[in-house]
Amino acid sequence: MEATKLKTVDDLLLASQQDERIELINGEIVKRPMARSEHAMAQAGLSGQFLPLWRKDGSGGWWIMSEISVRYSEHHCPTHDLAGWRKERFPHRPTGMMEIIPDWVCEITSPGHERKDTFTQLLRLQAYKVPYYWLISPEDKTLIAYELEREHYRVAFSVECHDVEVCSKLVIPPFAGHVLDFGYVFGE
Template sequence: MGDPAPKHRTFEELLAEIDRLPEYLSGEILEPGQLRVLPRPDAPHRRAVAQCERALYYLSPMDTPGDGAWWIEREAAIRFGDRLFNPDLAGFRVTRSPEQPDEYPITLLPDWCCEVLSPSTARDDRRIKLPHYARSGVGWVWLIDPEIRLLEVWQTERERPLLVASAAEDETPRLPPFDLEINLAPFWILPKPVEPSSP
C-alpha cells in the first residue's frame, strides 16, 4: 500500500497558519489548499506602493465627497472564495461601501487592485492573481513594475483582463478608474550614479 494522499487543508486552517507567521513574512492562498509564504517586499517595491498610495490619498471620503471617493487599503487580506490574496493596494468605491471595510479577511469585492511586481511574485501576479481578479469581478487592476518603470492598467471584460493603458518613467497620465493625474516619477528609485573610473 502506498502512502495516504496528503490532507487538503481548509481555508480556515491555512488562515490560522498565516496568522501565526512572524511579522517579516506574509502568506497568501493562491490556489485552494496551498499556502504561499514570502518575505516582506524590498525597497523598490515598498517605494512604488507608498507613492501610489500617496497619489490616491485625496480620493478619501474626507477629501473627495460624492461619487469620486474611494477607500484605499494597503496589503489587506481579501477573501476570494477559497483563496486569500493580499493585494499591495485595493480600492473600494464609497458608493458601494459607505463604511470603510473593517472585517478580517475582507469579503467585499474590491473595485480596483494594484500589484507591484517583484522577482519573487511577478509570475504568480500575472499568471494566477490577474486572471482570478477578472473572473471574480474586480473591475480594474494595475500592475506596476519598478524594475522596468512601467505601470499597466487592466480592465475586466467578460471575466477576462484586457490591457487598456500603460505609462512609464516620468509621465503624468490620467489613468482609469481614477479621475486624477498621477505623477509616476516618484514611484521609481533612481539608479545609483556610476563612479568614474580612476585614471
C-alpha cells in the same frame, strides 16, 4: 496516491499566528516575498497620491488600502499590495478581513514571484470579476492597467516610465480626473 487537500482561510489564520508573511493562493499557503526598497517606495508613493480620493465622500471617493487581505473564496485569500473600493458602492469604512470584491487591485511585482502577479492573480481576479487590475514593475518602471470587459481583461493603459515628463501627469482608469505622478512612484 493521496489527493492534495486544499488549504482554507481557517488554515491561513492558524498559520499566520507565526507572524510570517503568507497568503492563501488557490488552496495553497504561499510565503510572501521579503519586502525590498523598490517595492516599498512604489507602494508608498502610489498610496500617498490617493489621499485626495480617500478623503472624498460618495461619488469619486475611494477606500484605498495597502497590504489588505481579501477573502474571495474559502481557498483564495491573497494579500494585495493595494486595493480599493468605491465609496458610492461601499460607503462605510471597511474593517477586518475584506469579503467584498474590490473595484480595483494593484500588485507590485517582486523578483521570483512574477508568475503569481502576472498570471495566477490576473486569472483569479478576472474570474472573480474585479473591474480593474494594475500590475506595476518597479525594476522595469512599467505599469499595465487592465479593465474587465465582459468576461476578460483587456489592457486599458500601459506605460514605461523612463521619461519623467511623460509619467508625471497620468490619468489612468478607473481614476478618471485624478492625475498620478508615476515619476514619483518610481522614485525619480
